[in-house]
Amino acid sequence: MSGPTLADLTYVVPELILVGAALVLILLARRIQRSRVAAVVTVFAGLAAIATSGWLLLPEGNESAFGGLIALDGYSRFFKVLVSASLVLAALLAVRDEERPVRRGEYNALLLLASTGMMFAATSTDLLTFYLALELTTLCAYILVGITVDRATSNEAAIKYFLLGSFASALLLFGISLTYGVTGETDYSAVAASLSANDGATDPLQVAAIGLILAGLGFKIAAVPFHSWAPDAYEGASAPVAAFLAAGSKAAGLAALGRICMAAFASQAEVLTTILAGMAGLSIVAGSVIALAQTDMKRLLAYSSIAHVGYALLGLADGSAKGASATMTYAFFYVFMTLGVFGVIIVLGERGKRLDGYEGLAAQRPGVAAVMLLFLLSLTGIPLTAGFWAKFVVIESAVRAGHLPLAVLAVICTVVSAFVYMRVAVFMYMKEPRESASPHLSLPVCAALAVAALVTLIGGIFPDILATWVVSP
Amino acid sequence: MTWHVLTVTTFLPLVGALLLFAGPARFARWIALVTTVATLAISIPIYTTFDKSSAALQLVESADWIPAWNIGYGMAVDGISLPFIFLATLLSVLCIGVSWTAIRTREREFYAALLVAETAMIGLFAATNLFLFFVFWELMVVPMFLLIGVWGGPRRVYSAVKFLLFTLTGSVLMLVGVISLHTMCGTLDFRELANATLEPEAQGWLFAAFLAAFAVKVPMFPVHTWLPDAHTEAPTAGSVILAGVLLKMGAYGFLRVSIPVLPLGVEVFVTPMLVTSAVAIVYGAYMTLIQTDVKRLIAFSSVGHMGFVTLGIFTLTQNGVEGAILQMLNHGIVSAALFLCVGMIYERTHTREIKDYGGVSRIAPIYCVFLTLFCLAAAGFPGLNSFISEFLVLSGAFETSGWLGGAAIWGIALGATYMIWLYYRVVMGPPNPGLEGKSLELNAREVATLLPLAALALVLGVYPEFVLSYLHAPVELLLAGLAP
Incomplete structure (x- = not known):
């Protein structure tokens, strides 16, 4: 293993941009607390990160940098673009949020740093780098949830999130150390080689290690039974932060999970599956079922995001490269439709946080209602929206892997969740308005909604556009 | 054909739906009318260039859609789908006609939902790819949900949600079937699927998966319970689309997917299908008899009439299947017309209770001419369209089993009873005091809305070969695929 060279830095240009922007914002924080400079810097840093991750500067093919600590394959690029995109949208959504934190500089810097961590989580090919990246993300996330210091719910949510999250990190670290104990390696490919060397025999210690790592990651992506923090954290956090957690953080968690499953533990397919x-x-x-009982929109979306992570995992459970691609597709479209729904919540302000706040929205603001309907249909999985294609590919994975009962269970739960989402549509279209329409409709939020709606629609009509991008590690 | 007539016909209404939002709300109905009439006009070449003697798919259009998954965009028509494209385009025009003055709230959204539904209907009957078929199938649910839930009657939200949950439950199970077919065959093109050989066991459960979707849409006994609620609460145009076209989607699915692709599955399920169809005919007729709400009565009569369709299809005889397809068309004409009639008078009286009517013939003679015609047609009166199709289904049923034929005849007798009884209570006798002072007579727009359907009911009653000539070749091909 040779030491890092200057050339290695070209592999992390997007991350450097984000870190640079974060540092600038922290330095200037006191001067820009009340202006929009911070948001503008964040948006442009995110756009630059999208551009550099997507097609600029980066060499073709599968390459690794920093002595094999991070990989720069199609998989990395895909998730870097996705994470930067969710950063840009979340920053746009936060520009005019009424419960915005006063500390705008720090707020945006934390968003940037969290995104950097997410990118490293998706690209790292070493258990320790991966752990550090994930910790960077979650530490920023704890603060972001609690950044509205004058609101008790926000503080409570941050503490809950922190306690459960640290527990998860401990599990993850324990799993990593067990893996190191069994294989003597932390590099993914070396772990994989070591595991497949003692062919057939499954070491119970290794099974425990995989279980612990998956449990730790399950916490991060809020998969049942490690989901209990999510509803409280989403409810307590301000809406843009909840949006960022639900979208970017889950995508990055899925990315890290996918890479670990495909690159490190591929030989343990049975345990993983x-x-x-x-x-x-x-x-x-x-x-799906618990979402039925929710009347707070952010809690409802928290449970819905739990269900969506379940659908996304159907692809990885298949264990094949095609399954991993399905999960990537799901993560991509899920990010945009979730950010879209949160965007509508933010547009509606205080009213948007309650389910009955949507009563009569279609009569008052037909445009906002129509966009919301699009996102809801997409979350349900109705054709010609991206959500349908996402469901199609993951259920295909389940069917192909022979998990037919799981596939049937998944589609039946789609009907349950249809009731959840369509209840919002019923409120919007089939009830009389009881509250006056809110005035919030600023340009940044409109831009974010437009991007999310376009991706949801175009992705639904021409799902093929993603086909060349979703390459498993 | 250099221009893609099927694609243009399918998506023109969608373009119209977008145009609605470009103009002011008061032009909405005009834009919608122009769009539907243009769609009807543009579809004319489909019928004129069609070769009846061939069983093959015609006007074939195909393009890549999702090449990475080998899913293509494919459209074509054969003799079975052709009549339904006509029915969908015609009924859409009439729906605009009947909503002209009835819908005064959120007009743009209303007509947009109707036009999206039209695209979904035409597309479904023209699709030659199962994926595309599924897309249109699901696309239909959203506008119908909104039509019922926003512009419907007092219990509209309950009915809309019930409709949504029933149809979605069916269609997600179909989705598992579609995905399984894709993993097994690697393609979703109907013709390639029909040539693929599938394991008998797989065919059995695939048939069950598709049955879940088709049975809910038809609707077959015992999953018909969404139908009376949805039809009753929907606005008139919604009921017309539901009864006229949406119910036919399920039966069409049997003809397009289940029978050609899963012949061995059909073999396993044919007896239960026949029995539930017979039950639907008799049970549906009895349920219809006890209804006290005009709209609900007509809605329930659909259960029995669609029972004839599934009965005919699963006799798997030339007569039975041709009769079933003709019955689909006839039911589309007659029940749509009856819903139009009820809607027109409801707009004036705001009551659907049968007891609030009576002696309408004295007040509205022209209206009663139409109502008489359609009631007789629904009752299967000779010389009108339903008689022929029910006769064909009966002959197919008797070829299969005497018991089925007996049950069907029983259903026809009951059908005549409830239709005539309804007619007697609404039209005959002294005028109901509650109707005094109301002008119930139809205006010219409403007469123009009903006339095309009346003409069709008469023409198809006298000369059914007009439609049957399209059906001979494709039905023969369909049944040839089943030969043991």
Whole structure:
């Protein structure tokens, strides 16, 4: 293993941009607390990160940098673009949020740093780098949830999130150390080689290690039974932060999970499939059913996001490259439709946080209602929206892997979740308005909604556009 | 054909739906009318260039859609789908006609939902790819949900949600079937699927998966319970689309997917299908008899009439299947017309209770001419369209089993009873005091809305070969695929 060279830095240009922007914002924080400079810097840094991750500067093919600590394959690029995109949208949504934190500089810097961590989580090919990246993300996330210091719910949510999250990190670290104990390696490919060397015999210690790592990651992506923090954290956090957690953080968690499953533990397919399929089934059922009882929109979306993670895991549970691609597709479209729904919540202000706040929205603001309907249909999985294609590919994975009962369970839960989402549509279209329409409709939020709606629609009509991008590690 | 007539016909209404939002709300109905009439006009070449003697798919259009998954965009028509494209385009025009003055709230959204539904209907009957078929199938649910839930009657939200949950439950199970077919065959093109050989066991459960979707849409006994609620609460245009076209989607699915692709599955399920169809005919007729709400009565009569369709299809005889397809068309004409009639008078009286009517013939003679015609047609009166199709289905049923034929005849007798009884209570006798002072007579727009359907009911009653000539070749091909 040779030491890092200057050339290695070209592999992390997007991350450097984000870190640079974060540092600038922290330095200037006191001067820009009340202006929009911070948001503008964040948006442009995110756009630059999208551009550099997507097609500029980066060499073709599978390459690794920093002595094999991070990989720069199609998989990395895909998730870097996705994470930066969710950063840009979340920053746009936060520009005019009424419960915005006063500390704008720090707020945006934390968003940037969290995104950096997410990118490293998706690209790292070493258990320790991966752990550090994930910790960077979650530490920023704890603060972001609690950044509205004058609101008790926000503080409570941050503490809950922190306690459960640190527990998860401990589990993850324990799993990593067990893996190191069994294999003597932390590099993914070396772990994989070591595991496949003692062919057939499954070391119980290794099974425990995989279980612990998956449990830790399950926490991060809020999969059942490690989901209990999500509803409280989403409810307590301000809406843009909840949006960022639900979208970017889950995508990055899935990315890290996918890479670990495909690159490090591929030889333990049976263990992986059992755990992942179990988590997927439980998440889908619990997320869909508990969402039925919610009247707070952010809690409702928290449970819905739990169900969606379950669907996304169906792809990884298959264990094949095609399954991993399905999960990537799901993560991509899920990010945009979730950010879209949160965007509508933010547009509606205080009213948007309650389910009955949507009564009569279609009569008052037909445009906002129509966009919301599009996102709801997409979350349900109705054709010609991206959500349908996402469901199609993951259920195909389940069917192809022979998990037919799981596939049937998943589609039945789609009907349950249809009731959840369509209840919002019923409120919007089939009830009389009781509250006056809110005035919030600023340009940044409109831009974010437009991007999310376009991706949801175009992705639904021409799902093929993603086909060349979703390459498993 | 250099221009893609099927694609243009399918998506023109969608373009119209977008145009609605470009103009002011008061032009909405005009834009919608122009769009539907243009769609009807543009579809004319489909019928004129069609070769009846061939069983093959015609006007074939195909393009890549999702090449990575080998899913293509494919459209074509054969003799079975052609009549339904006509029915969908015609009924859409009439729906605009009947909503002209009835819908005064959120007009743009209303007509947009109707036009999206039209696209979904035409597309479904023209699709030659199962994926595309599924897309249109699901696309239909959203506008119908909104039509019922926003512009419907007092219990509209309950009915809309019930409709949504029933149809979605069916269609998600179909989705598992579609995905399984894709993993097994690697393609979703109907013709390639029909040539693929599938394991008998797989065919059995695939048939069950598709049955879940088709049975809910038809609707077959015992999953018909969404139908009376949805039809009753929907606005008139919604009921017309539901009864006229949406119910036919399920039966069409049997003809397009189940029979050609899963012949061995059909073999396993044919007896239960026949029995539930017979039950639907008799049970549906009895349920219809006890209804006290005009709209609900007509809605329930659909259960029995669609029972004839599934009965005919699963006799798997030339007469039975041709009769079933003709019955689909006839039911589309007659029940749509009856819903139009009820809607027109409801707009004036705001009551659907049968007891609030009576002696309408004295007040509105022209209206009663139409109502008489359609009631007789629904009762299966000779010389009108339903008689022929029910006769064909009966002959197919008797070829299969005497018991089925007996049950069907029983259903026809009951059908005549409830139709005539309804007619007697609404039209005959002294005028109901509650109707005094109301002008119930139809205006010119409403007469123009009903006339095309009246003409069709008469023409198809006298000369059914007009439609049957399209059906001979494709039905023969369909049944040839089943030969043991």
